[in-house]
Amino acid sequence: MGGRRPRTGHDWKLLAESCAALLERLPELVDEHVGQLTEYSPVYGQVLPYDQQWREAETAMRIGIEAISAPRDSPRRDLEHAEEAGRRRAHQGLPLELLVHAYRAAGYLVWDALMESAAGREPERLAVLMRCATMVWSAVDAQAATASESYLATERELRRRTDEQLQALLDALLEGQETPGLAARAAAGLDLPEHGPYAVVVLRTERHDGRDGCVRPVLGAGLRFIWRMRADCEIAVVALDAGQGLDEVARLLDGRRSGPGGISPVVSGLGELGRARRWAELALRTCPPDATGVVRLDRRMPTALVVSQPELAGRLVSDVFGALLELEPGDRAVLIETLDMWLACEGSAGRAAGRLYCHRNTVFNRLRRLEQLTSRSLARPRDLIEMTLALDAYRLAGAPTTTGPGR
CATH class of the missing domain: 1.10.490.10 (Globins)
Structure with missing residues (x-):
């Protein structure tokens, strides 16, 4: 004693x-x-x-x-x-x-x-x-x-054992396992409704900060996030209340991340989280390498179709931009950036010229040259679709699209 x-x-x-x-x-x-x-x-x-x-x-x-x-x-x-x-x-x-x-x-x-x-x-x-x-x-x-x-x-x-059990349940849901009773057990363990509106968020991370495997419940803007930390990404299951949508999720996350992220469409229960995770990962893949924002798959469907078929995407770039790719890098970048800005300005040459720091006629001249090199017309809807998808595929391949103002 x-x-x-x-x-x-x-x-x-x-x-x-x-x-x-x-x-x-x-x-x-x-x-x-x-x-x-x-x-x-x-x-x-x-x-x-x-x-x-x-x-x-x-x-x-x-x-x-x-x-x-x-x-x-x-x-x-x-x-x-x-x-x-x-x-x-x-x-x-x-x-x-x-x-x-x-x-x-x-x-x-x-x-x-x-x-x-x-x-x-x-x-x-x-x-x-x-x-x-x-x-x-x-x-x-x-x-x-x-x-x-x-x-x-x-x-x-x-607490550690409980956390490991919750990790296993959450991972099983996110992997899309269809074990009987899995969603009900996860709902009880995570204190979430089995049925209801959910979304999944996948955020790209550049380093492993030692938090791999932890389950972190976080509240924000009336939303509940259940985070899983991985070596190369962070995954969140987002429980939405009635009347809440993906805009709230995007606003809460956007600007708080140094890297890009993808948000899945809304699913109707825990049993659909596997599909939602795949959708969120696909949304993330639509982000260029230098992107920092968080994007929604339901607003990136054409680009998602491109990245989901990488072999066809490469063929599309070659078919549409073949002659363009043979230009000097600086010349090619100017034309690519002009097309990108013209599309961002909804086909307005005047607005594109203002953002490119050049004359409106310069924009028209570059677009005409682009049409000659691609053998396509921006006035024809089908050609415009091909050029837009080819541009997405080109950007997502990591090729630079800007040369900076004042050329």
Whole structure:
């Protein structure tokens, strides 16, 4: 035990006699102790049936009383029992504050009983107990501290196991597994409705920050995000409320990321998260290498069709831009950028000229040259579609599209 020991053999003998007499009254003390705990908080009785609570309290108090008068080099049975009690209470879900209170309450009860046994008897016995007070309360403190440390360690382990279980459930959903009951178990574990509007977000990350595998629930703008960290990306399941849409998701994420991200269309339940993840990944693939924004798949469908067929996309670039690709890099970049800006300005040469810092006629001349090189007309819808898709494929291949203002 911690604390000071009695200084004489006679003191030790009197203390041992007092503890032995106390053990004879143990059932009475346990009755009082259990009654006090139940009066202090009904949770004690809710966690354990009365008979089990009484037996465990009797064992703990007996070991504690025996430890007070045990020889100096005796094994610390009281601390071994406190360590086990801390683990047990953590598994049972008893709040830590109530565990510590139980040790303190038992300590007060034992000390009062020891003092009562010396009252009216020889003053020497009372003096011995007073000299032992520090030792007795140090033992109670050590027991409470050991139980608390064991409780917290067990709680951390339980939390880790729970997190691993949630990770496995969430990963199974995101992989599209169709195990019976999977969505229901995940809904219960993640505290989410099994059916309802959901979306998945995939964000590209450039480095692994050590958070791989953690499940992080985050609230924002009335939305609930359940994040999974991976080595090369972050994936979020987004629970949407009625009336909420993907615009809120995009606004919340856009501008807060250094890299690009993709958002899936809305799906109707946890069982469809696998499909939503694939859609979000496809949306992310529509972002050029230097992109920083978060994009929605439902607004990038043509580009998504291009990236979902990389072999055909490469063939499209060759067929449409073949002659263009043979130009000098600077010349080619000017024409590509002009087409890109003209499309961004919805076919307005004047607006494109203002953003390109050139004359309106310069834009027309570049577009005419582009038509000659591609053998296509921007006035024909089918040709325009081909050139637009070829431009998307070209950009997504990592080719530069800008040369900067002031050419």
